[in-house]
Amino acid sequence: GNSVTQMEGPVTLSEEAFLTINCTYTATGYPSLFWYVQYPGEGLQLLLKATKADDKGSNKGFEATYRKETTSFHLEKGSVQVSDSAVYFCRSGGSYIPTFGRGTSLIVHP
Amino acid sequence: DAGVTQSPTHLIKTRGQQVTLRCSPKSGHDTVSWYQQALGQGPQFIFQYYEEEERQRGNFPDRFSGHQFPNYSSELNVNALLLGDSALYLCASSFYSGTGGKNTGELFFGEGSRLTVL
Numbered sequence: 518g519n520s521v522t523q524m525e526g527p528v529t530l531s532e533e534a535f536l537t538i539n540c541t542y543t544a545t546g547y548p549s550l551f552w553y554v555q556y557p558g559e560g561l562q563l564l565l566k567a568t569k570a571d572d573k574g575s576n577k578g579f580e581a582t583y584r585k586e587t588t589s590f591h592l593e594k595g596s597v598q599v600s601d602s603a604v605y606f607c608r609s610g611g612s613y614i615p616t617f618g619r620g621t622s623l624i625v626h627p
Numbered sequence: 628d629a630g631v632t633q634s635p636t637h638l639i640k641t642r643g644q645q646v647t648l649r650c651s652p653k654s655g656h657d658t659v660s661w662y663q664q665a666l667g668q669g670p671q672f673i674f675q676y677y678e679e680e681e682r683q684r685g686n687f688p689d690r691f692s693g694h695q696f697p698n699y700s701s702e703l704n705v706n707a708l709l710l711g712d713s714a715l716y717l718c719a720s721s722f723y724s725g726t727g728g729k730n731t732g733e734l735f736f737g738e739g740s741r742l743t744v745l
Binding site for chain 2: 560562563606614615
């Protein structure tokens with residue numbers, strides 16, 4: 518079946534550090550890929566998406582590139598802020614059932 | 628423009644009881660899906676409703692059932708509650724993509740209903 522694997526957290530960084538959160542997927546065909554962010558006590562918010570191979574999704578300084586060869590969709594940001602502290606979820610559109618990773622907690626210290 | 632709204636936000640039940648959770652989709656959306664998010668885990672797909680019918684279902688027992696109304700709002704019902712049903716239940720809405728039911732589209736989530744089973 519379809520699956521999404523994210524790197525274990527928490528990821529702890531200092532403000533202005535570079536961020537990478539790894540995400541790989543298994544799926545039939547070429548699903549759309551998404552990153553969501555969840556702040557404490559809130560639902561998930563779409564951060565960015567990519568619908569086909571080599572597409573780059575970007576939003577609020579975050580980027581992720583759909584890599585068909587490595588079945589990956591790693592999330593990156595060049596300079597994190599304290600306000601980026603949250604849990605990040607990678608999602609595969611999948612064939613019919615959306616599949617989420619377990620989430621990666623990001624903690625950014627001033 | 629109201630986003631996805633869920634009610635109640637928190638509730639406490641005891642084992643064996645039944646619970647009903649409600650969701651109103653974002654304006655213009657016609658599809659509602661439900662997810663269970665246990666503490667420290669990602670959302671697990673329960674089922675999806677479109678045109679008042681259950682279209683897709685994840686790996687959840689029949690104790691989990693749902694309904695969609697003509698105004699596209701939806702309910703999630705869980706019978707015979709177990710301790711393990713304690714979780715955040717998320718509703719997401721979307722616009723049917725028309726691609727054979729594939730969930731390739733963007734999902735808009737509500738803030739969830741936190742269920743505690745004692």
